[in-house]
Amino acid sequence: MIGAATVGSPLARRSNVDRDVVMKHVLTAVASLTVVVILLIIVFMAGNAMGLFSHVGIFDFILGTEWKPTSGEFGALPMIAGTILVTLGAMVFACPLGIGAAIYISEIASPKMRNILKPICEVFAGIPSVVYGFFGLVVLVPTLADLFPEQLLFGSSWLAGSILLGMMALPTVISVSEDAINAVPRSYREASLAMGATKWETISKVVVPAAISGISSAVILGVGRAIGETMAVMMVTGNATIIPDPLWNVFSLISTITGTLALEMPEVVVGDIHYSSLFALALVLMIMVLLVNICARMIITSIKRKSGELDSKTSISYRLFGRENLLPDGFQDYIHNKGGWIRTAAMYVLVFVFVWMIVSLFENHLLSIILAAIAVGLVSSVRSLLSAFDSSSIDKASRVGLTAVMGVVILMLVVILGYIIGKGLPVIDWEFITQSPTDGGLSGGIMPAIIGTLELLVGTAIIALPLGILTGTYLAEYAKDTRTTRIIRESIDVLNGTPSIVFGLFGMTFLVISLGWGYSLIAGWFALSFMIMPVIIRTTEEALKAVPNDLREASRALGASKWKTTFSVILPAALGGTITGAILALGRAMGETAPIMFTAVVAFQPHLAGSIMDPVMALPYHLYYLATEVTGSGDIQYGCATILLLIVLSMFLLASVVRNHYNKNVKW
Secondary structure, three states: OHHHHHHHOHHHHHHHHHHHHHHHHHHHHHHOHHHHHHHHHHHHHHHHHHHHHOOOOHHHHHHOOOEEHHHOEEOOHHHHHHHHHHHHHHHHHHHHHHHHHHHHHHHHOOHHHHHHHHHHHHHHHHOOHHHHHHHHHHHHHHHHHHHOOOOOOOOOOHHHHHHHHHHHHHHHHHHHHHHHHHOOOHHHHHHHHHOOOOHHHHHHHHHHHHOHHHHHHHHHHHHHHHHOOOHHHHHHOEOOOOOOOOOOOOOOOEOOHHHHHHHHHHHOOOOOHHHHHHHHHHHHHHHHHHHHHHHHHHHHHHHHHHOOOOOHHHOHHHHHHOOOOOOOHHHHHHHHHOHHHHHHHHHHHHHHHHHHHHHHOOOOHHHHHHHHHHHHHHHHHHHHHHHHOOHHHHHHHHHHHHHHHHHHHHHHHHHHHHHHHHHHHHHOOHHHHHOOEEHHHOEEOOHHHHHHHHHHHHHHHHHHHHHHHHHHHHHHHHOOOOHHHHHHHHHHHHHHHOOHHHHHHHHHHHHHHHOOOOOOHHHHHHHHHHHHHHHHHHHHHHHHHOOOHHHHHHHHHOOOOHHHHHHHHHHHHOHHHHHHHHHHHHHHHHHOOHHHHOOOEOOOOOOOOOOOOOOEOOHHHHHHHHHHHOOOOHHHHHHHHHHHHHHHHHHHHHHHHHHHHHHHHOOO
């Protein structure tokens, strides 16, 4: 009775309200840090880029074709073109495989097989980018050079970069596409099958069109992943600041914005025009990523309006001109009636152009045109031949094709992991793990790199986890649809799409130089924390939203305040999802190279850091250093790559175990 009276007393109620208000303000302040970080990144990027624009006009910088800093020529077009071309090549590689694998997992595989295949495909995301680059350097580049000895004079190429980036984009395309396809209501499939459609007809004409919004998101997210990649593409493209001639010459050397930043920033003098030009490049990169994200939103919103999920009156064209579509009605009707013919003609044109471009790299233009015309004829013949087959045969052929696509994806993963781990395991012994490197990395062990990586991980966790979890809690439990909340959410989205190398550049200018921390553990901690915070925020928010409102209502009915309910009931109930997101984010941080190469790591240091103000060695950067700078360190390279892989993949496996345990034991 006394406890009940105490809970119901006005003084207790006032105390609870006060605590709720205080906690709300605290969480709002923590969540606002993302806005501060984004503003600081923009200010420092733009501020450092202004020195270039006072000497070179913006259009001269963007459209200039010569990048020769020593001669005072700063034309960014070769790097911009290289970034776009290598990304397009990656999507040509990743989209068919990724979407095909997603369809197989969602529609063809049994539930038991689906639970095996999806985590296996997610392993692609767990492989650090520097390991992809190492694999490309020692396997992919030599293989392509053997296949095309006359075209690949240098080994490295745009083709190698696109294949490698395509592999890296696969988990994003597969995972997001599979989620979208799996989210299509089962009733759609049942209705189609009940009307006599085959499995393939149901997939191609019902399920995939219904999931096109999510599939489009997967492709756009894959593009964003490829644009911002640094280490892998830098290690296999040759880093030549030229525009391919002809433009579609996939065998040409190429340079990307991220690769140029990573290679040239360590060599520049702080404050000079070359230094400023690199920040201008970083600013262009951020704008490109932002435009990709805006395009993704526009595409998804447009699809949702067409499907009726959103009111057409919310579109910009309706607000400005009073109608959703600005094309004349007669023209729209013509497009609708002739849609099939237009799509067929477009497909033939694409086949002709694609075959002509590829063949022209090997043969003269006349023969290229003839072979392209033959290819169009073959495609037309195949279409006519397929129309003669019955639906059952086409259904079986499609199943075989999707199974083959899934097999190719799994084979790529097996080859990457099997090759590196197979060569690395024999190198690893107790001395290799516990000794310091000697002879500049040619001998000895990698103990300082292992310890330095773990130190970076622990410090990043201490900073990022509280900030990320508290921000996610604010968005899920306290935030309302206000301007402040929308700004915070937009900042988180921008932060999530920011390329990792930009965090490195920001860390260098703000933490290393402006704050005077120098290359140090603490600078690396904050750079990595800023990078992984959006992942922790999103996973925490989703985990909290998944907790039923019944728990909140029951806790409040017993007299608990808002903050007490949140931190004593809701957060513990969402612990599984929160821990999973935290582990995945930290696993990503452990495998990153670009953010720490400008803030925390050195190539060679045989002893451990004495304080948080000292630099460290780290496995990702040590692997890059060995692979690109230390000739004759082959065995140590494989051993270093294997240990890095095993540590990072162990964290992803732990996240999978936690997620499965949470899903089995959840009571709602």
